[in-house]
Amino acid sequence: MKVLVPVKRVIDYNVKVRVKADGSGVDLANVKMSMNPFDEIAVEQAIRLKEAGQAEEVIAVSIGVKQSQETLRTALAMGADRAILVIAADDVHTDIEPLTVAKILAKVVEEEQPGLVLCGKQAIDNDMNATGQMLSALLGWSQATFASEVEVAGDKAKVTREVDGGLQTIEVNMPTVISVDLRLNEPRYASLPNIMKAKKKPLDEKTAADYGVETAPRLEIVSTAEPETRAAGIKVGSVEELVSKLKEAGAV
Template structure:
């Protein structure tokens, strides 16, 4: 199997351990002064791309992120893990608020063509919006085969054999390259970046671009009316007998 060039998406999100707070005006969530990190599913995608390089299946791993200047920290993390270089498409704070999967898919498809990538790999979803759309849209724009929710990747003749996580269990498919893959939780366990590699990452190439460099316009296609905390769960009821439970269910007493 020829060595492949892998383009990996890395989204900067609020860290999974942070308690999310809604803004007082209900326009969104508080992001200022809040710890951010790489989207966990994207971290899995980066790890898998690096493992492919270690197995001599891939020749180069290119990390990509679109967001404010702080997104460069996320790319440095990817390079400290083992990515060779990265591309940062920088947007201002206002644009960052309205970025949607379609914008990222357009950027990924343009960059994949420009970089002559054989595989575009992203997390199956981001933990902030849970959209689960970027991989599918990217594959459609490129007209490439896709393997979403991947939990295992193996080399195959002319492409990859991919084990996918589906509602009924597991599904194994074979895709030819070039292809788009989205990583599921059980694909691997991402490595920690070591201090020497963190230092090396500071010297790795990081290209700074703008959306217009790729002919992509960042504009809102939808409007968020209001963001609210989930309702507080009410206390349960303790019933003494089965008859009392049946009466409650029958009369709608739990509603």
């Protein structure tokens, strides 16, 4: 069984995001970029399935700008066997919309014929949480979202999902699309020898046009703004004063 893992290049989660002065978007100048953390978890799970003898090949795929090569090399250094880069934009500020990504991934799936697609539940830059579900619909495959546990056995996959009320365990037919959540696993660090080996692993470059998918955006960003600065707190000298202040604020 092949496992396909989509990965996205995003601003590193440790970086404080800055908004452009004109409010047209996020400033990416000299900003550290890395693999989306949820996608790292998906890569790790795919590698574990291979190590357990349940998968034969792990393929990482990224859709975006040419610089996404770095993200794919990270996936290869973690243990993916090969990678596919679909160049769908020239400007690093261009964010490919989920439906477009899902359409391209559907074409990649038709070409590669994997038995499982593992993806992050969402990207930390736009928080769309839509690509996995759209891909499932386009393929006509079963889906399991927000996975915190995954067990593959034959033509079934048992998935524990994180839902508002707690945990839900479901069984889906293979092939399937599974989007992973934070508590599924802890991704491994790529060792130096594996980073060196990753440079020799195959990485194919294609374009959205190769798959016949139009990448023109359907959404327009009107403006981008930083959240309001949190107001400073006040100190009170007694419980009575605290209650009084809460009443004034309408909290009691």
